[in-house]
Amino acid sequence: MKLLGKYINKDNSGSIKVLLEEEEDMWQFYNLIRVKDLVKASTVRKVITESETRSNSSQKINMNLTIAVEVITFDPTTCTLHLKGKNTEKNEHVKLGQYHTLDIELGKTFTLSKEQWDSVDFHRLKECQDTVAKKADVAAIIMHEGLAHVCLMTENLIITKAKIELSIPGKRKGYSSQHDKALERFYKHISNAFIKNIDLDVVKCIIIASPGFYKDCFFTYLQNFMETSGRKLTPDDKNKFLLVHSTNGFKHSLKEVLSDPNIQKKFGATKSQGELSQVLRFQQLLDVCPEKAFYGPKDVIRANNLQAIETLLISDSLFRSQNLEERAKYVKLVESVKKQKQNVYICSSQQLSGEQLNLYSGVAAILKYPMPELENDACHSSDGSS
Structure with missing residues (x-):
């Protein structure tokens, strides 16, 4: 990724202008772009005009559009992001509020604006600046x-x-x-x-x-x-x-x-498979020492409140939630565990580690020491809810 411009304010609102160069960049931005973000890029739109004789003609016109994103899809076969949303700026050919889909491909420059850039966003940006x-x-x-x-x-x-x-x-x-x-x-x-x-x-x-x-x-x-x-x-x-x-x-x-x-x-020692080795470690602990392995947001957050987490495992799919409060909850969890100088692994849902972790609700923790009381509380909680 080439960072062509970065305009972030003190309140962490602002925009960046980027050129994506590799497939890895595209995946990172699939996770970076969220609903309500503004994206500005060049695009082609079919425009219909009416002549004096009232006959209609159409032509494809190149233009720059800014949309407020509503739908985000990633096509791994063509390595393309499809961003659908409403036009937010006046344009000769597209009315305010009209829907348009921007196709973001490798080698294409675009601007991404957010009301709030958080720590997970900045971490992804930093990762993008290293080549594959x-x-x-x-x-x-x-x-x-x-x-x-x-x-x-x-x-x-x-x-x-x-x-x-x-x-x-x-x-x-x-x-x-x-x-x-x-x-x-x-x-x-x-x-x-x-x-x-x-x-x-x-x-x-x-x-x-x-x-x-x-x-x-x-x-x-x-x-x-x-x-x-x-x-x-x-x-x-x-x-x-x-x-x-x-x-x-x-x-x-x-x-x-x-x-x-x-x-x-x-290959457990390699960076690219480090998440997988930790997920497997979690699964093994779940079998042999369940008092040290917990999953699900409720139990993991409780363990974090007790500063008992040694390793946090979290799926990147949780950060794609359209519920901003839900996403903020997981960002806060990651920041808290890092602040305690403990390990955090954000597992890609495109890899085996993320697929396995998603079977456990997408968030899990390995604790520093056994906490049977936490397990008992979890059991009582589930008994009470049934």
């Missing part, structure tokens, strides 16, 4: 014969950096050489995408996943390819690779791979 290449410390290559995806994983998204598709003829009698040559070309394309998109100085873990032996054959090819390209893998580099089974080479199969507890143990 600096933040993504897990990479993955998932493949089957003729199809591969080269991905980087941040705390919020799994980002496809390259998709390789190549028709590979069957290994029939008398045609095995054609099959082998096509497979070698396939591996070469993946290796080039690997070199172009994966920084071995930043990435701590590289998953190669496939059905059968493709992962093993490709890893052998990659090592030779890197050496002949003058980028020989060091022993430390080789230790970063995990070769694992996947059902196929489609991107969605990565979640199946990442849900394997054995895999999670191996």
Whole structure:
């Protein structure tokens, strides 16, 4: 993200002008933009005019519009934000109060204005100013014969950096050489995408996943390819690779791979999977020591009031609430836990960590010490309400 202008007042009202450059930026702004915010951007609108002969004609006109946002949607396939709302500024072609949808795409400049920027908003802005290449410390290559995806994983998204598709003829009698040559070309394309998109100085873990032996054959090819390209893998580099089974080479199969507890143990120290390791820790405590693990806003807020929280887990979906009081409650909770110098993990609903956390209402806490009295109070409360 490029921050082109920042105009924040002492009361935390104000606006920013930005240019979004990466998929991660788009996801962050999906979480930043809320109902009633003002967004100004260039757009195209179909305008109908009536001639002197009373015949109608239409034409598409480029213009700048400012809308008060009412509906926010994010299309991950096209990496586009769709913002629907009413026009708030006089315009030759669009009346005040008329509805329009602004499409925010990568490379497009726009201005976002808020009546109140809070601490979670400022944290997201700060995160946006780091590139994906600096933040993504897990990479993955998932493949089957003729199809591969080269991905980087941040705390919020799994980002496809390259998709390789190549028709590979069957290994029939008398045609095995054609099959082998096509497979070698396939591996070469993946290796080039690997070199172009994966920084071995930043990435701590590289998953190669496939059905059968493709992962093993490709890893052998990659090592030779890197050496002949003058980028020989060091022993430390080789230790970063995990070769694992996947059902196929489609991107969605990565979640199946990442849900394997054995895999999670191996990359639990990485930033992009730190949230997942904490969610798993919470789930384990819920089984073995439930007096130290609580979920749901009521119990978590009570634990925080007693300054008993060691780790707060909260889903980013809670900050997208259109209920401003509800959102403010969670912002206050995050600020309070941070003020006590304890851990806060905001889990992306696009990642496995967020999906798992949402099964527990989207907010959970690991306590510093067991609090059976809190659990008993929770039980009495639920008994009384039934």
